[in-house]
Amino acid sequence: MIDKLEFLLALAREKHFGRAADACGVTQPTLSAGVKQIEDTFGVLLVNRGSRFQGFTAEGERVLDWARRIVGDARAMREEVHALRHGLAGRLRIAAIPTALAMVETLTTPYRARHPNVQFTVYSRTSIEILTELENLEIDAGLTYLDNEPLGRVTAVPLYTERYRLLVAADAPLGDRKTVTWTEAAQVPLCLLTPDMQNRRIIEQLLRDTGVEPNITLESDSMVLLYSHVRTGRWASVMPARLAASLGLTESNKLRAIPIVEPEASHTIGLVAPAREPMTPLTAALVAEARRVAPLLAD
Amino acid sequence: MIDKLEFLLALAREKHFGRAADACGVTQPTLSAGVKQIEDTFGVLLVNRGSRFQGFTAEGERVLDWARRIVGDARAMREEVHALRHGLAGRLRIAAIPTALAMVETLTTPYRARHPNVQFTVYSRTSIEILTELENLEIDAGLTYLDNEPLGRVTAVPLYTERYRLLVAADAPLGDRKTVTWTEAAQVPLCLLTPDMQNRRIIEQLLRDTGVEPNITLESDSMVLLYSHVRTGRWASVMPARLAASLGLTESNKLRAIPIVEPEASHTIGLVAPAREPMTPLTAALVAEARRVAPLLAD
DNA sequence: TCGTTCGATAGAAGAATTCTATCAAGTCGG
DNA sequence: CCGACTTGATAGAATTCTTCTATCGAACGA
Numbered sequence: 001m002i003d004k005l006e007f008l009l010a011l012a013r014e015k016h017f018g019r020a021a022d023a024c025g026v027t028q029p030t031l032s033a034g035v036k037q038i039e040d041t042f043g044v045l046l047v048n049r050g051s052r053f054q055g056f057t058a059e060g061e062r063v064l065d066w067a068r069r070i071v072g073d074a075r076a077m078r079e080e081v082h083a084l085r086h087g088l089a090g091r092l093r094i095a096a097i098p099t100a101l102a103m104v105e106t107l108t109t110p111y112r113a114r115h116p117n118v119q120f121t122v123y124s125r126t127s128i129e130i131l132t133e134l135e136n137l138e139i140d141a142g143l144t145y146l147d148n149e150p151l152g153r154v155t156a157v158p159l160y161t162e163r164y165r166l167l168v169a170a171d172a173p174l175g176d177r178k179t180v181t182w183t184e185a186a187q188v189p190l191c192l193l194t195p196d197m198q199n200r201r202i203i204e205q206l207l208r209d210t211g212v213e214p215n216i217t218l219e220s221d222s223m224v225l226l227y228s229h230v231r232t233g234r235w236a237s238v239m240p241a242r243l244a245a246s247l248g249l250t251e252s253n254k255l256r257a258i259p260i261v262e263p264e265a266s267h268t269i270g271l272v273a274p275a276r277e278p279m280t281p282l283t284a285a286l287v288a289e290a291r292r293v294a295p296l297l298a299d
Numbered sequence: 300m301i302d303k304l305e306f307l308l309a310l311a312r313e314k315h316f317g318r319a320a321d322a323c324g325v326t327q328p329t330l331s332a333g334v335k336q337i338e339d340t341f342g343v344l345l346v347n348r349g350s351r352f353q354g355f356t357a358e359g360e361r362v363l364d365w366a367r368r369i370v371g372d373a374r375a376m377r378e379e380v381h382a383l384r385h386g387l388a389g390r391l392r393i394a395a396i397p398t399a400l401a402m403v404e405t406l407t408t409p410y411r412a413r414h415p416n417v418q419f420t421v422y423s424r425t426s427i428e429i430l431t432e433l434e435n436l437e438i439d440a441g442l443t444y445l446d447n448e449p450l451g452r453v454t455a456v457p458l459y460t461e462r463y464r465l466l467v468a469a470d471a472p473l474g475d476r477k478t479v480t481w482t483e484a485a486q487v488p489l490c491l492l493t494p495d496m497q498n499r500r501i502i503e504q505l506l507r508d509t510g511v512e513p514n515i516t517l518e519s520d521s522m523v524l525l526y527s528h529v530r531t532g533r534w535a536s537v538m539p540a541r542l543a544a545s546l547g548l549t550e551s552n553k554l555r556a557i558p559i560v561e562p563e564a565s566h567t568i569g570l571v572a573p574a575r576e577p578m579t580p581l582t583a584a585l586v587a588e589a590r591r592v593a594p595l596l597a598d
Numbered sequence: 599t600c601g602t603t604c605g606a607t608a609g610a611a612g613a614a615t616t617c618t619a620t621c622a623a624g625t626c627g628g
Numbered sequence: 629c630c631g632a633c634t635t636g637a638t639a640g641a642a643t644t645c646t647t648c649t650a651t652c653g654a655a656c657g658a
Contacts, residue, residue, distance in 0.1 A: 042380045
């Protein structure tokens with residue numbers, strides 16, 4: 001029964017019978033039969049089909065909700081029993097928004113010191129993807145904004161405050177300043193993340209609030225690409241203070257990270273995990289680690 | 300998988316492989332194999348056996364906890380999908396302490412008016428049994444004391460306050476009084492519930508607090524037996540005011556229900572349901588009904 | 599209209615579950 | 629200490645479920 005519910009979850013994720021079957025490691029007829037069997041036992045159609053997948057029925061959405069819960073609990077049960085025997089072990093799947101990727105280390109390093117048998121998979125994701133993948137049990141926890149856009153049903157642990165810096169070459173315009181205003185920043189050609197990222201939406205809003213149309217010359221969903229441009233000293237960017245610091249971008253003295261004021265905007269970044277209680281032991285340990293680390297990151 | 304977890308729950312309930320198998324509608328070897336299979340997939344022994352059932356291991360207790368949750372959710376899922384198609388239907392299993400049995404009607408009558416396809420099974424149980432059976436998914440809700448002994452993880456809806464009356468023949472000693480004290484009540488021969496009932500423990504404590512050794516001449520776990528004795532007019536009892544009223548015990552003028560004072564003790568009775576969120580639709584509707592009815596019962 | 603994609607269906611092979619029958623160990627009364 | 633009884637494990641056969649491969653038919657697009 002539980003494996004059939006996993007079929008449903010895969011189908012919701014992939015929106016395609018064939019791919020969902022692949023994801024579950026079975027053939028397409030097997031997955032079709034599994035879904036059909038759930039429908040038969042409930043006596044209700046769960047999936048709208050018309051020669052192709054057309055979404056779930058109202059009943060299907062409800063079943064999906066329960067399926068997420070039940071499958072999640074079943075996994076948590078396995079994990080907990082395993083932990084009782086062999087200590088914490090397994091793989092923790094974490095997703096972080098690009099600007100928080102460099103901060104994942106502050107959690108994983110002490111976690112691994114405490115639980116050496118745990119392995120990590122870290123994904124770079126938008127804040128919206130983090131929330132849906134959390135819902136769909138595709139990740140165990142996320143690092144994202146806590147205070148900007150609505151979160152939904154999650155456990156949140158605030159970790160640190162994101163403040164913004166203009167990253168610019170020392171010999172470029174504005175490069176010699178102690179602080180710059182958002183109005184000034186809006187007039188420099190910038191390279192930023194793409195608009196599907198919340199960080200971009202936040203920064204763009206702050207720039208627009210000045211009344212000046214910002215000049216966003218280059219955008220990318222990859223931090224590495226932005227770094228490589230900024231490091232040439234010929235591009236400017238806006239990025240969180242902590243990120244610039246933890247990547248050592250300003251150590252060469254070629255680049256400067258100048259506080260942007262008027263207003264001195266800030267947003268809270270934190271760990272999010274499913275609101276389900278109890279959590280899986282691996283996730284619970286990560287939340288505990290976050291609570292432990294948070295005071296050390298406060299400014 | 301889920302049906303195997305049901306085997307575990309049955310085993311926890313029956314503490315006997317054969318009886319558990321019966322309860323699940325399978326043969327004993329099938330149940331044994333099912334339990335063994337869970338143990339194999341987890342690689343852990345869950346049940347201590349030595350030619351007979353000897354309880355669960357530590358890991359077994361944890362699995363049991365998850366199993367209750369998962370099986371409960373699976374049932375709730377079925378119920379909810381069914382309700383979406385055919386409206387609320389099914390059987391609601393309610394347990395009540397004996398002194399609250401007569402009040403069950405205040406919930407079931409309006410419930411049935413709203414949802415005519417729901418059927419009821421009502422059990423008479425001690426408050427402790429109510430809590431464990433709630434845990435084990437053997438009942439959906441209970442009516443019991445909320446404020447006397449600890450409850451555990453449940454949703455509680457206060458319904459009414461239980462106050463105590465001396466039920467006595469009008470021409471017997473004390474029969475002509477407006478009120479009596481607990482000290483006086485302790486000196487009359489009483490028939491009460493057996494000591495495994497919380498009501499008995501409450502009343503006995505109140506009687507003992509007077510310093511006089513109470514005279515409990517007859518005890519039974521059956522309210523009907525107590526009624527039949529009290530109705531002869533030759534036995535006295537202590538019972539909740541509301542119970543005496545709703546059974547019409549004093550309508551014949553032969554019996555009187557005299558408030559017992561010094562102190563004027565009271566305890567809260569309410570509906571308890573599993574704390575799980577979301578609840579099954581049938582249970583959720585009962586809780587809603589309780590919240591609706593509670594103000595009408597307040598005094 | 600033709601090729602492609604998508605999901606359903608048929609039928610066979612394989613795996614699992616469940617049953618009956620029996621066994622071995624422990625328990626209890628005499 | 630013996631024999632009957634209880635309890636749970638085991639063996640083996642029958643059955644049911646599951647999963648696979650192969651194929652079909654409908655819808656869609658060029």
